[in-house]
Amino acid sequence: MTTDSIISKVWGFCTTLRDDGVGYGDYLEQLTYMIFLKMADEYGRPPYNRKVAIPPEYAWPTLKNLKGAGLEVHYVTVLRELAGKPGMLGQIFTKSQNKIQDPAKLARVIQMVDETEWIVLGADTKGEIYEGLLEKNAEDTKSGAGQYFTPRALIRGMVECVRPQPGKSIADPACGTGGFFLAAYDHLIAHHELNKAQKAFLKHEMFSGHEIVANTRRLCLMNMFLHNIGEIDGESPISPTDALIADNGKRYDYVLANPPFGKKSSMTFTNDEGEEETDDLVYNRQDFWATTSNKQLNFLQHIRTMLKTTGGAAVVLPDNVLFEGGVGETVRKKLLENTDLHTILRLPTGIFYANGVKANVLFFDNHPAAKNPWTKEIWYYDYRTNVHHTLKRKPMRFEDLADFIASYNPANRHVRKESWHAEKNPEGRWRKYSYAEIIARDKTSLDIFWLKDKSLADLDNLPDPKDLAEDIVENIEAGLNNFRTVLAALGK
Numbered sequence: 001m002t003t004d005s006i007i008s009k010v011w012g013f014c015t016t017l018r019d020d021g022v023g024y025g026d027y028l029e030q031l032t033y034m035i036f037l038k039m040a041d042e043y044g045r046p047p048y049n050r051k052v053a054i055p056p057e058y059a060w061p062t063l064k065n066l067k068g069a070g071l072e073v074h075y076v077t078v079l080r081e082l083a084g085k086p087g088m089l090g091q092i093f094t095k096s097q098n099k100i101q102d103p104a105k106l107a108r109v110i111q112m113v114d115e116t117e118w119i120v121l122g123a124d125t126k127g128e129i130y131e132g133l134l135e136k137n138a139e140d141t142k143s144g145a146g147q148y149f150t151p152r153a154l155i156r157g158m159v160e161c162v163r164p165q166p167g168k169s170i171a172d173p174a175c176g177t178g179g180f181f182l183a184a185y186d187h188l189i190a191h192h193e194l195n196k197a198q199k200a201f202l203k204h205e206m207f208s209g210h211e212i213v214a215n216t217r218r219l220c221l222m223n224m225f226l227h228n229i230g231e232i233d234g235e236s237p238i239s240p241t242d243a244l245i246a247d248n249g250k251r252y253d254y255v256l257a258n259p260p261f262g263k264k265s266s267m268t269f270t271n272d273e274g275e276e277e278t279d280d281l282v283y284n285r286q287d288f289w290a291t292t293s294n295k296q297l298n299f300l301q302h303i304r305t306m307l308k309t310t311g312g313a314a315v316v317l318p319d320n321v322l323f324e325g326g327v328g329e330t331v332r333k334k335l336l337e338n339t340d341l342h343t344i345l346r347l348p349t350g351i352f353y354a355n356g357v358k359a360n361v362l363f364f365d366n367h368p369a370a371k372n373p374w375t376k377e378i379w380y381y382d383y384r385t386n387v388h389h390t391l392k393r394k395p396m397r398f399e400d401l402a403d404f405i406a407s408y409n410p411a412n413r414h415v416r417k418e419s420w421h422a423e424k425n426p427e428g429r430w431r432k433y434s435y436a437e438i439i440a441r442d443k444t445s446l447d448i449f450w451l452k453d454k455s456l457a458d459l460d461n462l463p464d465p466k467d468l469a470e471d472i473v474e475n476i477e478a479g480l481n482n483f484r485t486v487l488a489a490l491g492k
Contacts, residue, residue, distance in 0.1 A: 006116055006121070009112060010031070010112070013027075013108065013109060013112060014027045016105065017100065017105060017109075020100075020101065020102055020105065022099055022100060025215070026099040027099075028215075029096075029099065029215055029218075030098070030099055030100055030109065031109070031113070032215075032218065032219060032222065033079065033093070033096060034063075034109065034110060034113045035113055035118055036092065036222045036225075036226075037054070037059070037060040037063070037078075038060050038113050038114065038116075038118055039118045039119060039226055040052040040054055040059075040060065040225075041059055041060035041061065042117065042118065042119045043119065043226070044059075048119075050228070051232070052232060053085070053087075053089055053232040053233045054082065054089070055081075058077070058078045058081050058082055060114075062074065062078070063075060063078070063110050064110065064111075064114055066107075067103065067107055068103050068104075069103060071103050071106060071107055071110075072098065072101075072103045072106060075098055075106060076097075076098050079093055079096040079097065079098060080096075082096070083095065083096055085233070086233055087231065087232060087233040087234045087235060087236070088221050088224075088225055088230055088231065088232050088233070088234060088235075088236050089232045089233060091217075091218075091221055091236050092218055092221045092222055092225070094214075094218075095214065149176060149177065149179065149353070150176070150179055150180075150258040150316060150352075151351050151352070151395070151396055152179065152183075152398075153395075153396045153397050153398040153400065153401065154316070154347070154351065154361075154396065154401070155179045155180055155183045155256075156183050156398050157398060157401035157404065157405060158180075158183075158256060158314045158316075158361060159180070159183040159184050159187050159256065160187070160401075160405050160410060161314065161343075161363065161405060161408045161410050162254060162256065162312060162314050162363075162410075163187070163191075163410050164184045164187065164188060164253075164254050165192075165253075166188060166192050166194055166198040166201070166202070167197075167198055167201050168206070168253035168254060169205065169206055169207075169208065169252045169253045169254070170184050170206055170207055170208070170252065170253065170254045170255075170256060171207075171208045171209065171250075171252040171254070171255050171306055172208075172209045172210075172255065172256055172257045173209070173210050173243035173244075173255070173257055173259065173299065173302060173303065173306065174210060174211065174243065174257055174258070174259045174260055174299070175209030175210065175211050175220055175238060175257075176211060176216055176220065176258075177216055177219040177220050177223055178207075178209070178219075178220035178223045178224055178238075180256035180257065180258075181207045181209065181220075181223075181224065181229070182223055182224075182227055184206075184207075184254075184256065185202070185207075185227055185229065188202060202229070203228060203229060203230065204230065204231075204234075206229075207224070207229060207230075207237050208237050208238075208250065208252065209237065209238045209239070210238070210239045210240075210241060210242070210243035211238055211239075211240065212240060212241070212242055214240070217238055217240055220238050221236060221238055224237065224238070243299075243302060244283050244285075244295075244298050244299065244302055245283065246285070247285065247287050247302075247305050250306070251306065251307065251308045251311070252306055252307060252308060252311055253307075253308055253310070253311050253312075254311060254312055254313065254314075255303045255306050255307060255311070255312075255313040255314075255315070256313070256314050256315075257299070257303060257313070257314075257315050257316070258315070258316035259295065259296055259299035259300075259315070259316070259317070260295065261296075261318055261352075261357060261359075281293060283298055285301070285302075285305075287301075287305045288301045288302075288305075289301055289330060289331055289334040290327040290330045290331055290334075291327070292327040292331075294320070294324070294327065294328070296317050296318060296320065296321050297321060297324075297327060297328060297331050299315075299317075300315065300317065300321060300331060300335070300362075301331060303315055304335065304338065304339060304364075304366060307366035308366065309366055309367060309368045310366070311365070311366045312363070312364070312365045312366070313362075313363070313364055313365075313366070314361055314362070314363050315361065315362050316347075316359055316360070316361050317359065317360055317361075317362055318357065318358060318359050318360075319358040319359070319360065319447060321360075321362075322344075322360060322445065322446040322447040323443065323445045323446070323447040324443075325443045328443070329443045329444050332444045332446060333439075333444050335364065335375075336373055336374075336375040336435065336438065336439070336444070337373040337374065337375070338366075338367065338369070338374065339364040339365060339366050339367060339374055339375065340364060340365045340367060340374040340375050340376070341362060341363075341364040341375045341378055342363060342364065342365065342375070342377070342378065342379060342413065343361075343362075343363035343378070343379045343380075343381070343408060343413070344360055344361070344362055344363070344378060344379070344380050344381070344446065345360060345361040345363075345381050345383060345404060346360050346380065346381065346382045346383055346384045346385075346449075347359045347360060347361065347383060347384060348383060348384045348387040348388070348389050348396075349384075349389070350388065350389035350390045350391065350394075350396075350470065351389050351391070351395070351396045353391070356475050356477055356479075358384070363408075373435055375435050375438075376434070376435055377432050377433060377434050377435060378432065378433050378435075378438060378446070379407075379408075379416060379430065379431070379432045380430070380431050380432070380433065380448055381404045381407055381408070381429055381430050382429045382431075382449065382450070382451055383400075383401070383404060383429065384449075385449060385451040385452075385453055386451065386453065386454050388464075390470050393466065403429070404429075404430075407419065407429075407430040416430075416432075418430055418431055418432055419431075420450070426450075427451060429451070431450060433448065
């Protein structure tokens with residue numbers, strides 16, 4: 001069975017279940033349980049013979065031959081019993097429920113999952129299934145799916161630049177389904193011959209994360225187990241708590257992250273008159289440079305705290321972090337002083353589920369306190385101007401980042417050469433700015449562009465009409481979201 005036919009079958013059955021009131025999110029959840037059980041069964045057999053810690057009476061084969069009410073009862077029993085197991089296994093199935101009430105359709109889903117050898121499928125295939133369903137769910141519920149996924153091409157590109165080394169720890173304070181962990185794992189396996197101690201560190205100590213969305217955390221734990229990270233009956237490396245609440249005192253060699261988009265953190269409560277009010281959520285942290293309700297600025301400060309003095313980070317952040325005044329300026333100045341913010345990759349729109357999102361990747365190295373600022377110059381790569389991507393017709397691929405990675409020069413980032421030149425190559429996308437140039441800018445803004453938008457300057461060379469239409473839709477929806485944020489703030 002081809003990848004396309006598997007995806008088509010999985011999606012097609014979702015439509016059937018919707019007639020019974022099973023939404024995309026519920027379907028995804030059930031599919032996750034079943035694929036995990038099937039893959040655990042595959043791994044428990046030759047040639048893998050892995051310890052999967054699932055009792056035989058609740059293993060995948062027990063679901064295959066049952067029908068009718070007996071199947072439904074047994075499936076519910078499997079979910080309940082596995083939820084009570086210690087370690088990662090219990091956390092994967094915690095609060096699990098059967099959402100497919102029709103036994104005949106439950107049997108058909110089990111049959112569909114059983115017909116596929118999931119181990120041999122690439123991560124991209126399984127990711128496409130999961131992401132597609134999450135996107136549909138987001139459209140269906142009018143909620144963003146951006147908290148779940150970072151484009152795999154971007155994750156791989158960031159990991160390729162950072163090049164994590166064996167025996168070094170990696171953290172993600174908003175890890176979603178574990179994309180950065182899995183990409184780092186694959187990079188280490190592909191580029192290093194690990195010794196016994198390094199393999200043990202990779203399995204038991206390398207990764208640490210936080211994820212507050214229960215179903216997303218479930219996917220992360222499954223992904224990690226299926227990559228042989230952690231022990232199925234051991235402690236979970238992924239905490240369900242809010243990473244911003246407090247500094248847990250642990251320090252890491254690398255932080256790779258895409259903190260959730262959304263400008264402010266808030267909580268809703270009922271006042272004395274019985275009316276609902278919204279109050280900004282502010283984290284009072286002694287280790288933060290400034291107190292703010294801006295979620296991204298808080299994550300940026302937290303990530304710096306998480307790093308060892310020799311550690312490095314690559315973080316996806318929206319444009320407002322680069323130009324927002326007040327606290328934003330304070331945080332940027334402190335970041336320039338206390339870390340070496342050496343690279344900023346400007347990303348195009350059309351690569352995230354949230355429409356119109358303008359984001360960047362900030363690469364910085366932490367350092368001990370010093371008299372002079374650690375940042376000497378910032379290298380910018382503009383992969384936004386005159387770049388058009390869409391999620392469906394023209395998604396960003398790893399190959400699209402090849403020039404940036406070559407410019408970044410992961411082998412020795414201290415040896416770089418600008419592609420931009422005022423006279424010889426004004427269209428060059430790779431350009432550096434000195435600390436003096438940055439600090440002299442209004443509000444110490446890091447929001448810098450130098451390339452001309454050809455769609456505005458050359459009417460004979462306009463983008464494809466579909467690209468233009470999609471850009472217009474994205475900008476309108478992004479504008480509407482901004483107005484909703486303002487309206488919500490005014491309604492306090």
